[in-house]
Amino acid sequence: MERKLAGAHLTINLGALQENYRLLADKAAPAECAASVKADGYGLGIERVGPALYAAGCRRFFVALPLEGIALRRLLPEVKIHILAGLLHETEAVYLEHRLDPVLNSLDDIRRWAAFAxxxxxxLPALLHLDTGITRLGLLEAEIRALAKEPGLLDHLEIEFLMSHLSCADMPEHPLNRQQLDKLKYFRGLLPAPLDKAPLSLANSSGVFLGSDYHLDMVxxxxxxxxxxxxxxxxxxMAEVVHLQGRILQVQDVDSEIGVGYGATFRTEKSSRIATVSVGYADGYxxxxxxxxxxxxNDVKVPVIGRVSMDMITIDVSRVAKEDCQPGGFVDLIGGAVPLDDVAAHAGTIPYEILTALGNRYYREYLEGAG
Known part of the structure; x- marks a missing residue:
């Protein structure tokens, strides 16, 4: 009944998620393959995403904030969980209680975590973040040299990896990729033993596909x-994980020169069939x-016409057989013939933003994988 009451149906294929993890892990081997599951598992629900990745073999996870880490720890008591935002002030005891390992992004982070240890x-375990060119989080060269002059500062810390983050990995020919790789190795050499031989991590999703040079010790x-x-x-x-379908509310046959939607930003040029679909910007569309x-x-592509409303969109279904487009039926919005990346391109954004904006009015169905 819940599905019948919802305006749209979001299917999340956990088997495909596991397939993707295995593909990436195989490509990166012998490097370890961790998983970034911040923002509630990229909007898909950490309570299902986390255990599915664990079943696929993942034992190391990255989240942005300690509250995300606490939620994941309740689900997965034995895995490594790293907090990308670093060590938030006056939260050291919480990190220890929930076994959350901070990514130390500054000398201040290092000093506070070391003092607490x-x-x-x-x-206490941690990762050390070195800024090689994204200019966001991490130690710059001057701070790395300062740290090298205080080797005792790290006496109570177990630095598992030195990490950095690629800025242009989705542009394989960009020179900054190689520059960042070389700089990470150079920065490691500035650190005192044994950190001068510590394992390295640099590659994000696109970085995995830059080649084995970028895999280092963990992706x-x-x-x-x-x-x-x-x-x-x-x-x-990658295998398709997300399939979003919107429910058709009404289908109308209209004349030419008819305005559609707020502001009449679209006008029909000929007699047309217009379907109204129950999804809008309140749902993250x-x-x-x-x-x-x-x-x-039914795999026939049709255009979204007129403005997206809070709860509805309108589409031109003139090319679709009438029997395939009736009230109560569904339209593919993401997935199938409408790839996630294409939706993002039409919105002038990236797939990350599309996924993390998915609303809570959808009926969500999870397809279980084999583990």
Whole structure:
């Protein structure tokens, strides 16, 4: 009954998610393959995404914030969980209680985590983030050199990996990719022993496809796990995880020169059949998709016409057989003949934003994988 009451149906294929993890892990081997599952598993529900990836073999996870880490720890008591935002102030005891390993992004992070470790009499794990060119989080060269002059600062810390983050991995020919790889190795050499030989991590989803030089000791894919194309401009090697279908509310036969939607930004040029579909920007179907995006009815692509409303879109189904497009039926909005990356391109954004914006009014169905 719940499905019948919802305006749209979101199917999340956990088997495809697991297939994607295995593909990435095989490609990166012998490097370890972690998983980035921040933002509630990229909007797909960490309570299902986390255990599915664990069943596929993942034992190391990255999230943005400690609250995300706590939620994941409740689901997966034995895995490694790293907090990309670093060590939030006055939260050290929470990290220890839930076994959350901070990614140390600054000298301040390092000093506070080291002081807490000394106070507790423990050796505490962490990752050390070196900024090689994205200029976002991480230690710059001057801070790395300063750290090298205080080797005792790290006495109570177990630095598992030195990591950085690629800025242009989705552009394989961009010179910054190689520059960042070389700089990460150079920065490691500035650090005191044994950190000068510490394991390295650099590759995100697209970085996995830059070649084995970039795999180093650990890769950290995110969007590719969820079906986003890590190689823009090439066929997508990843399995489809997300399939979003909107319910048809009404179908109308209209004359030419009829305005459609708010502002009448679309006018029919000939007699047309217009279907109204129960999804809108309140559901994360971006307003920018109006007069740009395509949907599909029985694999026949049809245009979104007029503006996207809060709860509805309108599509031109003149090319679709009447029996295939009736009230109560469904239209493919993401997935099938409408790839996720194409939807993002029509919205002028990236697949990450499309997934993390998915609303909570959908009826969600999870297709279980084999593990």
């Amino acid at each position: 000394k106070e507790t009499g423990k050796t 950290r894919p995110g969007i590719a796990l969820f079906g986003g194309n890590p190689e823009p401009g090439r066929p997508n090697p 971006f307003r920018a998709l109006g007069n740009k995006a395509e949907c599909a009815v």
